[in-house]
């Protein structure tokens with residue numbers, strides 16, 4: 001790593017020539033300028049391609065080969081520096097299994113799903129949005145979906161994409177739509193599906209709880225009141241209220257089973273990941289309908305790692321819980337007519353049970369989608385820091401355990417080569433090299449195709465900037 005500082009020191013003499021060429025106005029062009037000196041390396045994306053912001057044909061401000069050759073000829077240190085970067089990058093990428101590039105991702109009209117995930121703030125949205133733009137510019141009807149409760153697609157595209165509906169994104173050559181799926185707490189128009197599901201659970205539970213069951217249609221239920229009632233009943237007689245009541249009805253066994261399900265907890269704190277799972281299943285429902293069949297590429301901007309991991313285990317959890325609830329319901333249905341009479345209308349009960357069954361089926365679909373190697377790929381996005389790399393490693397391990405296909409690792413925000421480094425940059429660069437080294441030695445990550453994306457000196461916002469990023473990352 002000390003070599004970096006030494007090399008950087010030797011580049012200080014070039015700062016003048018850089019300063020002459022680079023004005024504050026075209027600072028992005030700085031990257032392009034540096035791009036002309038970076039080696040083009042096999043499958044690894046060169047971090048510095050064309051900086052064109054025109055939607056059609058990219059042009060590169062400093063593409064002239066003679067210009068590049070001039071500097072390579074007169075400033076041999078560039079060779080050394082680039083060789084150093086090349087060796088570092090290559091050594092990280094060496095064990096990579098043979099993973100095809102963007103050509104493979106874009107080929108074919110069969111629908112494919114790409115899910116981008118990783119630690120918060122590493123650039124998931126930027127990478128997802130740039131991939132969506134690139135698919136659209138390559139002739140695919142594309143949908144980019146944010147299932148992260150804290151959406152940032154609108155910010156990334158610099159367009160208002162809120163509302164929980166498919167919104168056309170202006171700019172790409174082919175239709176690109178965006179959807180920010182609303183979560184439990186959202187007040188938008190999109191139906192708060194997860195709330196309804198939770199109320200289904202509550203609804204079935206209430207069936208066996210009250211002597212005077214007040215059947216409330218799902219659409220009319222007052223969530224706060226229902227929760228209050230549930231809590232009160234559960235607290236009665238020091239928490240034995242439900243059990244006493246059910247014992248009195250000859251249903252003590254069922255009360256125990258209900259206890260196992262911990263429905264009270266479920267209502268107070270819906271299982272983490274539920275919102276996202278519902279969002280994904282909702283999108284799949286959308287896509288199953290004929291009018292959306294034209295979408296051939298679906299890109300998901302997922303929630304940060306923790307959520308994703310819980311999402312993966314959620315279908316099994318819900319499958320088991322819903323299975324138990326439905327069994328319980330069957331038992332209740334075959335109970336005495338006296339009990340039946342307090343459980344209200346058959347139709348409403350059936351409705352609740354059907355919804356639960358539907359939820360279970362959708363969750364199984366979400367799980368299957370995640371595991372489908374032919375149509376789905378989970379792309380991990382990280383940054384070159386020890387913390388982010390460690391988290392990515394854990395994410396990969398969990399995804400492997402769940403049989404979710406992962407082939408690529410994007411390392412975003414890598415410092416671009418520089419003729420000279422300030423003290424801060426030198427330390428940062430050293431840190432980044434250490435993190436890249438970690439990836440090389442990490443058993444979970446070393447087999448992934450490594451994609452490098454440079455830290456650029458401006459925020460990546462709007463379609464032109466996303467296209468620029470897409471041309472770097474997706475090759």
Ligand SMILES: Nc1ncnc2c1ncn2[C@@H]1O[C@H](COP(=O)(O)OP(=O)(O)OP(=O)(O)O)[C@@H](O)[C@H]1O
Pocket residue numbers: 119120121122123124125126127148150152304412413414453454455456457458459460461
């Ligand atoms: N390579 C990059 N160079 C410079 N800025 C970047 C780069 N990648 C992302 N950014 C910026 O970092 C910020 C966070 O990026 P982004 O929203 O894509 O991250 P995220 O992982 O989706 O965040 P969150 O987890 O909060 O949703 C944005 O301002 C974005 O423009």
